[in-house]
Amino acid sequence: MTDEDIAKAKGITVEKESVIVGSGVLFQEVAQKYLRLWDGDLNTKKGYVNTLNFHWMPHLALVPIHTISHDDLRELIVSKEFTTAKTLNNCLIPLRGVFETAMKSKIITENPMAGIENKKVQIGIPDPFSREEMNALLDWLDKNMISEDRFYYWYFEFAFWSGCRPSEMLALKWNDIDWFNSTVRISKSRVRGIEKPVTKTHTIRDVCLNERSKQALTEIRNLRLHPNYVMYCPETGEPFYSEQPARDRLVEAMQGCFIRHRPAYNTRHTYATMMLMDGLNPVFVASQLGHSLEMLMKRYAKWMNGDKNKIEMSKLNTN
Helix, strand or coil, X not given: CCXXXXXXXXXXXXXXXXCCCCCCCEHHHHHHHHHHHCCCCHHHHHHHHHHHHHHHHHHHCCCEHHHCCHHHHHHHHHHHCCCCHHHHHHHHHHHHHHHHHHHHCCCCCCCCCCCCCCCCCCCCCCCCCCHHHHHHHHHHHHHHCCHHHHHHHHHHHXXXXXXXXXXXXXXXXXXXXXXXXXXXXXXXXXXXXXXXXXXXXXCCEEEECCHHHHHHHHHHHHHCCCCCECCEECCCCEECCCCXXXXXXXXXXXXXXXXXXXXXXXXXXXXXXXXXXXCCCHHHHHHHHCCCHHHHHHHHHHHCCXXXXXXXXXXXXXX
């Protein structure tokens, strides 16, 4: 709904730049102010717009916000029957934002969202490819990626042997690579065609290159796809909009090798678990992935001991 629609509904004129004050202000008006003042990531804002329009506006748009009670919101949330806790939690973010904006603008004196908490989300464990699966996939890509698709073999060679997130790989520039010291500076990301000057964790890190990842970058450089971007889409002749083209090639490889499907993101988990199982210092591994040591141990604890767990279990007499 536009401001004009709201004005017709209320029988008054609402100017775009007008400050929202007083009672009788509609939920929709405050939602628009919340979105106008949003200064975060553009893709996140688009997601909030979609969430508000799809889930909350049909029920609340023309309701004076000061009349919306805590119980009203609880009943509405229950009626939506969200299928997962994660979806619910994500949808509550912009809803909270609207009421927080109303509080700051002194339109309401009590926040009806108070006491409406996020649901607990079960955090899954990483699902890496085994070293044997990784080698099979890379062998398949090596044999089947020809002509301009050859790039994708080296793309996944680098992904498996650097542990970079896909969004970080798509943002890589040649001047991020320190060939002399064999490191790559990870300081930005690229999501849906938009480059962000930050990583997912807002932490800059230097990833150490090994023989495999350095060779992959060397081979991509020899393809001369682009003077600035390392990862450049052969099909479009432009920087990648998303990782979809690369993901499609890995799906082909998984099908060709009869390997259980996993997201392309799991190349990162594969590198993390290989480092840990080969006995690399967890502090170093955490720094390479851009994790805190606490987060690394929480996510990858089962791989910390390598094959020692199997050795210990073999000592157990089950007769």
